Amino acid sequence: MTTALRRYRRHPVLVALVLAALFMVVPFLIVAVNAVKSPAEYSANGPLSLPEGIYLDGIKDFWERVDFGQKLVNSALISGSVAALAVVLSVLNAYAIGVGRIRGRTWVLAFFVLANMLPQEALVYPVYYLSKEAGLYDTRLSVIIVFTVIQAAFGTYLLSSVLGQFPREIIEAARIDGANKWQVLWRIVVPVSRPTLGVLLVFFFIWTWNEFLLPLVMLISNDNQTVSVALGVLQGQRLMDATMTNAAALLGVLPALVFFLVFQRTLTRGIAVGAVK
């Protein structure tokens, strides 16, 4: 009797949680619904009505107007390069700190942590100025270099503690068999740490994709801009009508949704890496 009563009382809590979760998702739904309305339909029925049909011209117009394909290529190129390079840099650093246990490693590590926490505002003008001097201003390469280093600061911090746990016996066995440090790194440490490296790769990719301030400052020409910057700048100029804004929002949301669906297991595993030794 009491258990039945208790079970009955459980449902309102679940309903409340489901409603809260819905509230989080609603903005995505409204964007999706309105991105397929024609301007006429939108102004007649407002943002809350269900679409009468599927109207894709708004998205198509917007795609062509901002050359969205190019922005996607830029974002993918920058984020992909940063993710790969930053993982390599992190592994090298962490190998020296975690496995090599170099002298003063605590300080080296503290330095990397602080470098990661540093606000980009304190770097942005010198980076802008120096890249101009070096002829790298308004190139995708400049953004790749800067974010490789910033992401590697976090990666070094994380991987150093993971590699600090690396079974010494394996490394010592390999050394006795005549492998040098370079071979130990690429043939043993990297393959064994692959799950963690995969997680880092995904996070670096998404984080770089989402970055705004530095790309906004560094990438001014249309051909180099990332998705975030292109959309953010357009929005800032308030040149867009409601349908345009919606098309922009949808096109900005879609890649994020794809990452979320594709990488959900990796993201969860990223958390599990910490839970399981």
Add this chain to the structure above:
Amino acid sequence: MTVTVERAGGRGRNRVANSSRRHGSSRRREDSYTLFLLPGALAFLAVIVVPFLMNTGVSFTDWRGVGTPEWSGLANYRALMDDSEFWASFRHSLFMVAAMAAVPTAVGLVLAAALFDFVGKYFGSRWAAVLRACFYLPQVLPIAVAGIVWSWILAPENGSLNEVLKAVGLGSWQQDWLGDPDIALYSVMGVMVWVQLGFPLVVFMAGLQRVDPQLYEAAELDGAGWWRRFRHITVPQIRPEIYVVLTWCTIAALKVFGAVYVLTKGGPGGATNVPSYFSFTTFFEKTQVGYGAAVSTVLTVIILAVSLIGLKLQTRAEDAEDAPTGGRA
């Protein structure tokens, strides 16, 4: 992700203890490992250390981006003291800390406990996972895109929020959410809560995975209700995660830029200006580079102070947590 870090960090201390025991590793070996650090060290020098020192140096000059910077000592910092725009931007930072750190941590804690100790238990882990995913979704969105979505929802004419209010008969509550100086800051805060909530939730739920289920079972047998279990088991057990999340979210709140840029551009009339946006406009619109550098230097000092306090609290919480576990093992 962060959980990984801080827990790995916790184990790292044992590592240090171990290594001091086997002190005999040879000098030569250490030196050759240093080579692996070389590319990283050079890259950091070029991208972080040199620009950071330049920025700090420039903050003591009246440089405007061209010509030779002239040393002006503490003039920029003295000017900051009297600059009401500067103080306002830091006051708004406190609101952002509330919206991005305090509220998401508190709500995330309750939600994580509810999903873990309630939904997961009575309705299955699938429900908990789906709900967690919903709350986490805004976190994968670029902040600029989140800004676009919300500026459209909050638009005064035809904005979804105003339309909803009208539809449910609360038409008198309609506002120019981002255009009214009295409301804009709260609107931005609301958006930031939405953006940020998923992060603490996911970190806390991961942290709860490692709590011994027997603790909950024992408490339940002793007749402890949900709230008592929350207060006496959940919160103390994931205290290290709470400090990590609070530290990270506070830093993120102090740095918030993209959302302000896209939602309000610091307006109306500076009502939502924040230090990072303030320094950005000082650098690139007013080209008062020296002054902007002073703003970002002050911001850096505050962020580093928050980081150090956060790390300290976190280490202490981990030590407190490690002690009984260590005894049992």
